[in-house]
Every structure is written in structure tokens, then in C-alpha cells.
Amino acid sequence: MIDYSDLYRFFAHTPALRPWLAHLPAQIAEGFSPDRWGDLPAWESTLASLPRLEATEVELKDAVRCAGNLSEEQNRQLETILRELHPWRKGPWQIFDVFIDTEWRSDWKWDRVLPHLDPLDERLVLDVGCGNGYHCWRTFGAGARQVIGIDPSPKFVAQFYALKRYLGAHAPVDLLPLGIEDVTPELRAFDTTFSMGVLYHRRSPMDHLRELRGTLRRGGQLVLETLVIEGDLGECLIPEGRYAQMRNVWALPSCATLESWLRKCGFSNTRTVDLCKTTTSEQRRTDWMTFDSLQEFLSKDDPDLTLEGHPAPLRAVITAYAD
Numbered sequence: 001m002i003d004y005s006d007l008y009r010f011f012a013h014t015p016a017l018r019p020w021l022a023h024l025p026a027q028i029a030e031g032f033s034p035d036r037w038g039d040l041p042a043w044e045s046t047l048a049s050l051p052r053l054e055a056t057e058v059e060l061k062d063a064v065r066c067a068g069n070l071s072e073e074q075n076r077q078l079e080t081i082l083r084e085l086h087p088w089r090k091g092p093w094q095i096f097d098v099f100i101d102t103e104w105r106s107d108w109k110w111d112r113v114l115p116h117l118d119p120l121d122e123r124l125v126l127d128v129g130c131g132n133g134y135h136c137w138r139t140f141g142a143g144a145r146q147v148i149g150i151d152p153s154p155k156f157v158a159q160f161y162a163l164k165r166y167l168g169a170h171a172p173v174d175l176l177p178l179g180i181e182d183v184t185p186e187l188r189a190f191d192t193t194f195s196m197g198v199l200y201h202r203r204s205p206m207d208h209l210r211e212l213r214g215t216l217r218r219g220g221q222l223v224l225e226t227l228v229i230e231g232d233l234g235e236c237l238i239p240e241g242r243y244a245q246m247r248n249v250w251a252l253p254s255c256a257t258l259e260s261w262l263r264k265c266g267f268s269n270t271r272t273v274d275l276c277k278t279t280t281s282e283q284r285r286t287d288w289m290t291f292d293s294l295q296e297f298l299s300k301d302d303p304d305l306t307l308e309g310h311p312a313p314l315r316a317v318i319t320a321y322a323d
């Protein structure tokens with residue numbers, strides 16, 4: 001579906017990435033397998049039908065947007081095609097005159113994370129579970145040398161490449177249809193690794209932390225963002241049923257617990273740098289994501305609780321360094 005030849009060349013020229021390259025083409029073929037994803041041909045034809053348009057201006061630092069001289073008809077055609085890739089969860093994106101108003105204000109998360117990042121200049125960055133790659137672009141806009149996002153949902157990969165052709169077809173920002181388990185263990189290649197919104201989806205959080213450490217070179221920075229609970233060292237919520245209607249939520253530790261897990265898994269200098277309750281302004285139903293959203297997942301009587309009676313979503317950003 002996507003031409004990864006530039007990325008394969010980059011892997012070949014980067015000694016630390018070479019062990020992964022041996023498996024990568026087969027993993028990507030598997031990630032885009034039509035046997036696994038019945039809608040894949042439809043997404044491919046959407047990508048193929050996108051108009052060839054030239055951006056005269058691209059902004060990636062303060063927002064993600066591009067501009068150019070398009071007719072109303074061209075903007076309308078672009079919007080119709082991009083809407084075929086519904087639901088748009090992460091953003092927002094301004095693509096010419098088309099404003100993709102996504103479910104999440106991912107720019108608000110970026111604003112919380114950015115002040116705590118080691119300078120990104122010249123860094124090789126991995127974004128684990130990057131969705132459609134919104135933060136990958138912001139990372140590149142903040143100076144990174146090369147950004148590789150991974151996400152096992154090929155629809156999000158399709159959204160990313162739909163926009164990449166306008167935001168920078170040859171920019172060193174790519175997204176692979178893979179999960180963290182596909183990254184070669186103990187690669188120790190990346191200067192910065194993001195894992196944002198992923199830990200609570202992993203059945204074994206400790207294994208996830210160890211996998212993340214394995215992606216980083218010694219001294220590389222981990223930026224971990226996840227759902228947490230208020231509480232002391234040792235406390236952790238493991239919801240038996242759903243959490244905020246999500247079936248695949250496993251562990252919500254307190255910050256102190258999570259920091260101790262990080263230290264146990266080979267990180268030091270752990271720091272909780274941000275704690276933020278998710279609001280219905282940050283995560284909400286929009287014209288580009290018309291399914292239920294946070295508002296519908298909270299208790300009608302008490303917005304501090306989820307529908308199931310658990311504490312409502314509280315998210316922490318924790319930074320740590322790989323030993």
C-alpha cells in the first residue's frame with residue numbers, strides 16, 4: 001500500500017536499526033494483509049483517489065497545517081475523500097481549507113509534553129501507538145532528525161499517508177502498521193521513545209515497560225503518558241469489566257506505583273511531570289468522529305466517575321531515562 005523504500009534505505013544506513021530491517025518488510029506485509037483487514041482495499045482506493053495538490057506553505061511547529069492555491073471545488077473534493085477515512089480521532093489538522101476537527105485535541109497533549117522533552121534536535125524518535133501520527137509531525141516540527149511511528153491499526157496508517165503527501169511527501173516521518181511487539185527486542189536504537197495512551201491497553205504493563213526500554217539507547221529519554229489513579233505507592237486499579245466503555249483496559253497505577261515499575265524495568269530519573277483530568281472539551285464527538293465519546297462514557301450523576309463507577313480518566317506524563 002505504501003512505498004517504504006526511503007525508510008528501508010535509512011534503516012540500512014543506521015547500524016542500530018539494521019537488526020530490525022531483516023524482519024521489517026515481512027512485518028509490514030503482514031500488517032497490511034487484506035486477510036486481516038477486510039476494509040483495506042477500500043482504504044487503498046481512497047488513498048489512490050486523493051488529488052495531486054501542491055502545498056505552498058507547511059507549518060509543523062505550532063500546529064499541523066498546510067496551505068496552497070486551491071479552488072473551492074478542489075477543497076470540496078479533498079474533503080469528501082478524506083471523510084471516507086472516518087473516524088478521525090487524533091488531530092486537529094488544517095489541510096488547505098479543510099479543517100479536520102478530530103475527536104481529540106491532541107495538540108493539548110503535545111503542549112503538556114513538549115516542555116519536558118530533551119531537545120529533539122538531531123534525535124531519532126520512536127512513537128509507539130502513534131494513532132494517525134499527529135504527534136510524529138509535531139516531533140519533527142520540533143527538530144527531530146527522523147521520526148518513526150508504529151501503530152497496528154492500518155486505518156490510522158492510511159490517514160497518516162493521506163496527509164503526508166501534502167505535509168511533506170519526502171519528510172523523514174513515517175508510520176509502520178506494527179505493534180510494539182514487532183520491534184526487535186533490545187534494539188537500543190532510539191534517542192527518544194514516546195508511549196502515549198498505550199500502557200493501559202497492554203495486558204502486561206511490566207512487559208510493555210521492558211519493551212520500551214529495549215527500544216532506547218542507554219541514556220535515551222522515555223516519555224510515558226497513560227491513565228493513572230490518585231493513590232500511594234503500591235496502588236493500582238485493574239478494572240474487572242470495562243473502563244469508560246473500553247474493553248481493553250488493564251492497569252491504571254498511581255503515579256508512585258508507575259514510577260517504581262519504571263525503576264524496576266531499567267529506567268532511572270523517573271519524574272511525573274504532568275497530571276491532567278481529561279475533559280469533554282479535549283475528547284469529544286465531532287463532525288469527523290461521529291461515534292460516542294467521553295461525554296457518553298462518564299456517569300450521568302457524577303462526572304468524576306466513569307459509567308462503570310471507576311474514577312474518571314486522569315492522565316499522567318512521566319519521563320525517565322534508559323539505564
Ligand SMILES: Nc1ncnc2c1ncn2[C@@H]1O[C@H](C[S@+](CC[C@H]([NH3+])C(=O)[O-])CC(=O)[O-])[C@@H](O)[C@H]1O
Nearest residue numbers: 090106128129130131151152153179180196197198
Ligand atoms: N500493541 C500495540 N503496540 C503499539 N500500539 C498499539 C498496540 N495496541 C494498540 N495500539 C495503539 O495504541 C493507540 C492508543 S491511542 C493513543 C494515540 C496517541 N499516542 C496519543 O497519545 O494520542 C489511545 C487513546 O487515545 O486512548 C491506538 O492507536 C492503538 O491502535
